[in-house]
Amino acid sequence: MRKEREEDVEINLTGEETPSSSNDVKPKWYKRIRKGITTSTADKKETPEGLWSKCPECNYISTTTELREGLYVCPKCNYHHRIGSEEYFDIIFDDKEYEVLFDNIKSKDFLNFTDLKNYQKRLDDIHAKTDLKDSMRVGVGKAKGEGLVVACMDFEFIGGSLGSVMGEKFSRAVDYCIAHKLPFIVISKSGGARMMESAFSLMQLAKTSGKLSQLSDAQLPYISILTDPTFGGISASFGMLGDLNIAEPGALIGFAGPRVIKETIKRDLPEGFQRSEFLLDHGFLDFIIDRKNMKEKLAQLVMLFRS
């Protein structure tokens, strides 16, 4: 049985770590006399950082090497770990060879938006931390010899949120596809629209749809791959508009986040709600694909469209 992960999808949009629940005041049955940790660290065994990885689903512990070789899929329960554009490009493109396109576009704080943190500061901090310029990267290369353009989101960057830069990269990627007669693949992983760009982020829904319309007129295939999680503005635009909509197993996909729905209807959500399998059952996906078969399947589909 799949363990239901309680997750606040929207909170990812702040680009901060998920807040700990330590603020929930619970009655304490013990009393701390001395503050801080006083145990000696002299005998502590040093373990190198990041050598082991625990599966959030089944708690299986594997080495990071093992995990990487298995394309970041839990060998025990097939849980698909969240990975970024770098990993997806390596998985899809032959010999991990590809060219990154439009990497010179960067987000900017046009509205001078400040919540708990200034937007520009947020952008700079995340850039410093992850070296990413925004939440989407576009790569062109070959999969099993078939040429394709892949636009992939990075959840690390403000929850993979859709802002002006994603909209622009998406548009240029479509133009590139049309100019080079290549199919367009988008791998979505996003909490939704980027609030710090306000209505500009909303307008990206129409901007990207307009480009898809042109791609469609050029009779080039558009394949949308939905991964965990895909919500809000993405599912309400190009995420659901693929000639084919495909998802990784167990991915949480929907329009409204589970927390919001739960608060609205005031009852618990059924098990498996908004998972890929649920969407497949309700007719919104063409099929679900394991990450290890993704490259082969994409190449096969591109071949079928082409020949």
Place this chain on the structure above:
Amino acid sequence: MPQYPNRQFLDFEQPIKTLYEEREKLKQSAEKSKIDLTDGINKIEEAIIGQRRDITEHLTPWQRVQLSRHPDRPYTLKYISKIFTNFVELYGDRNVKDDKAMVGGFAQLDGETIMVIGQQKGINTKTRQLRNFGMANPEGYRKALRLMRLAEKFNKPVITFVDTPGAYPGLEAEERGQGEAIARNIYEMIRLKVPIIIVIIGEGASGGAFGIGVGDKTLMMENTWYTVISPESCSSILWRTWEKKEIAAEQLRLTATDMKGFGLVDEIVPEPLGGAHWDYDEAAEKLKVSIKNALAEIKIAEPNKRVSNRIEKYGNMGFWDEIVEEEVENIQ
């Protein structure tokens, strides 16, 4: 506007409520004592207009959000009845059911047949529930799309009235593909061959609004808001409290003036002093003028050109830095 005492007043409208009460007292005593108190009543009327003007001049973004949700504000069907003639309402998405939060049908604008579509809110507890507070389900968006295609087939322009706190975040809505329904509408509206005019008449909340919000011209009434998230939700996510909604409303730059300034909407439609709820006729009249002008302007273009203009218009929306070798800044 409902007659006093059924009129409802927002917190910043309280001075007007006091004036209303005074006027009422004066009217009653005039009736009782048969003394002519017209002068006094007229003075109060003037004071009310003064207050309305004062409110209009000092509205904060959050107060505009409040006005857009004023319980006495005119909704889609009200505007339709005042601006159009021969309205024939059409129901159903031909798939699941009829969504009462989304209304639409053929109507005439000074003799010209138009397809009008919009979200509809209720005016009392019962109808508010019936209309689901203006929050459409997927079948609402699919009904809207069906009507738009019908309009396209018979070459009739489409006018949509946007007024929603958001698409309904329900369990069945997800089962029936809320995201897909909105996505499909946005995609089809970009490609629709006939002229489309969007009017934000109240709340323009994110995807729920945008699902009927893509067109050649977007008009925004003076006291409405339009952005990617409601200020309350924005506050709860970014500030992690519901209390910062006023600040969120400012930061989001969601007013008509902001949106026009950014070039994201084309025109601001003026409202009666103090808001559209003060005078439905005046509000509808002003809106009608704007709609007619906008329609005349976009009807000229040839259909394919209109679609490519639309794609180009939305394609130009956004801002970013482009890093060129010499680090030249390119502001879009």
